[in-house]
Amino acid sequence: MIILSILAMTCLVFLSRYLFLEPRLPLRLSPGVQKLLSYSSPAVLTAIWAPIVFTHDSQLNTSVSNPYLWAAVLAGIIAWKTNNVLLTTVVSMAVFLVLNLVVWG
Amino acid sequence: MNSTAMPHHTVDSKPRLFWQGTVAMLPLSVAVLPWGLLAGSFAIEAGLNPFESQALSAILFAGSAQLVATGMIKAGAGLMTMLITTFFITSRHFLYSVSMRGKISPLPTRWRVILGFLLTDELFALCGQQSEKQFNRWYALGAGFSFYLIWNLATLVGIVAGSYIPSLNSIGLEFAVAATFIAIVIPNVKSIPILISVITALILSVSLTIFNVNGSLMYASVGAMLAGYFSELALTKKTPSNKEKGDKA
Numbered sequence: 001m002i003i004l005s006i007l008a009m010t011c012l013v014f015l016s017r018y019l020f021l022e023p024r025l026p027l028r029l030s031p032g033v034q035k036l037l038s039y040s041s042p043a044v045l046t047a048i049w050a051p052i053v054f055t056h057d058s059q060l061n062t063s064v065s066n067p068y069l070w071a072a073v074l075a076g077i078i079a080w081k082t083n084n085v086l087l088t089t090v091v092s093m094a095v096f097l098v099l100n101l102v103v104w105g
Numbered sequence: 106m107n108s109t110a111m112p113h114h115t116v117d118s119k120p121r122l123f124w125q126g127t128v129a130m131l132p133l134s135v136a137v138l139p140w141g142l143l144a145g146s147f148a149i150e151a152g153l154n155p156f157e158s159q160a161l162s163a164i165l166f167a168g169s170a171q172l173v174a175t176g177m178i179k180a181g182a183g184l185m186t187m188l189i190t191t192f193f194i195t196s197r198h199f200l201y202s203v204s205m206r207g208k209i210s211p212l213p214t215r216w217r218v219i220l221g222f223l224l225t226d227e228l229f230a231l232c233g234q235q236s237e238k239q240f241n242r243w244y245a246l247g248a249g250f251s252f253y254l255i256w257n258l259a260t261l262v263g264i265v266a267g268s269y270i271p272s273l274n275s276i277g278l279e280f281a282v283a284a285t286f287i288a289i290v291i292p293n294v295k296s297i298p299i300l301i302s303v304i305t306a307l308i309l310s311v312s313l314t315i316f317n318v319n320g321s322l323m324y325a326s327v328g329a330m331l332a333g334y335f336s337e338l339a340l341t342k343k344t345p346s347n348k349e350k351g352d353k354a
Contacts, residue, residue, distance in 0.1 A: 002157050005184055009174055009191045010165045016198035018221035023210040029203075036334045039302045040204045041233035042290050043329035044197065046306035047322050048226060049286040051314040052279055054307075060315055068280060075284045079291040088288035089132040089281060096280045 065104050071096035119243045126231070126247025133227040134255040136281035137168070141256045144171050145263020151179035155264050162260035166222070166253060170194045193320050200326065201229040208232070208240040216242055223249030230286055234293055297340060302333025 019025065029037070053072040055061060062069065075092035082088065141162070148158035153175070161171045170191050177187050201224055202209075209220050220228075220242065228249045232240060294300050306329035313321030 002153060002178060003160065005174070005178065005187055006157065006160055006165055008184060008188060009170065012188060012191050013165060013167045013170060013195045013198070014222060016192075016195045017202055017224040018218065019199065020202040020206045021209045021217050021221045021224075023217075027206075029206065032334075035337065036330055037204045039299065039330040039333035040200055040326065041229070042293055042299055042303050043306045043333065044200065044226075044233070044322070044326045045230055045286040045290050046303045047310035047325035047329065049283040049290075050307040050310045051321075052283040054311045055314050058315060058317055060311065067277070068283065071280060072283060072287060075287040076291050079288040083292040085129065085285060085288040086132065089284045092284045092287075093132070093281050096277065096284070100277050100280075 067096055067099035067104055070099060122241050122243035123247035126244040126249075127251040129231055129244075130227065130248040130252050132281050132285045133230070134252050136278050136285070137227070137252070137256055138259050139278050140168055140172075141259025142263035142266075144168070144175070144256075145260035145265075146267040147172065147263075148175050148260075149264055149267050151175045153178065158264050159257070159260060162257045166225070166256065167195060168225075168256075193323075196320070197226075197323050197326065198224060200323075201226075201233070204233055205229070208235070208237050212242060220245055220249065223253060225249070225252065227252055230289055234289065296337075298333045298337040301336045302329045305329040305332035 020027065049072075053068045056066075056068075071092045074095055075088050078088045078091055079085070144162055145158055148161055149155070153161075161175065165171055165174070173190060173194060174187055177190065202221065205220075205224065209217055212220070223246075228245065231248050232245050290303060294303055306325050309328045310321060310325035313325055318324065
């Protein structure tokens, strides 16, 4: 029974990921829709990172001792100046861990 | 991608592109470790056998949907309830697949199926903003498959070691996700409409999270896309002089 539930959910999740990749699906994206979709990457990614940085247990956390906030500002600056994803992640993560575990730990 | 591209570049570069994808995914792979451990140990705790617990990661392969499904199996929820909840959690993938349609739908069936199966938040993060020219199937495969392997290994460790693992959640590894996504988004803010879209996503997602709205990610994303789209239209209309022969769509 459990394995059947897992299989049913697998079908649903795979469908959601695959549906629009199927070329036989008769779907032509109008220029307007394509323009709309060009915003999907910044929109979705920000909708994922912003709550990690600004909230804690579903509460707004904008205090000066929120390590997520400082490290995120740093990440933003490094990303803007260097355009290097790996460098940005490694440096801001290191600073974050020091703030989170040592300074405010 | 490689500035020293030689004429034989395309012949021997498949493993290299696969590796580049793996490396690009590395921060997100590390960040997902505690969640993989949790997925494994939580499944065992919920009463699933080791085979079923691993199957969740191996065939369902959907972090948040997996954890919620495990919780519902534990609570004895019906299949219909599970499917409806899963549908809400997984609905954002429709958005990813429609965005990736131009890049993946021309590929052969096996590539479409494999990359579709691997199309997580993380893979979309790495490949979503690439143009059709930049997109490379081997790079995407390296990123997606390495992430799949790590997720499943972490699940396995969680199943085997279960309650012996100290909580990794408290050290805040999820910041790596935020850092990576910030690193991808910020350099792409090249116009006022994109800036408006990002600010809208930020305000909407934080507000909806504070108010505990289900599906906040989807609402915030679609809201932000519309904000970007309509501000682009508004800005285009405001400056008709240099747009005379351009896109009036």
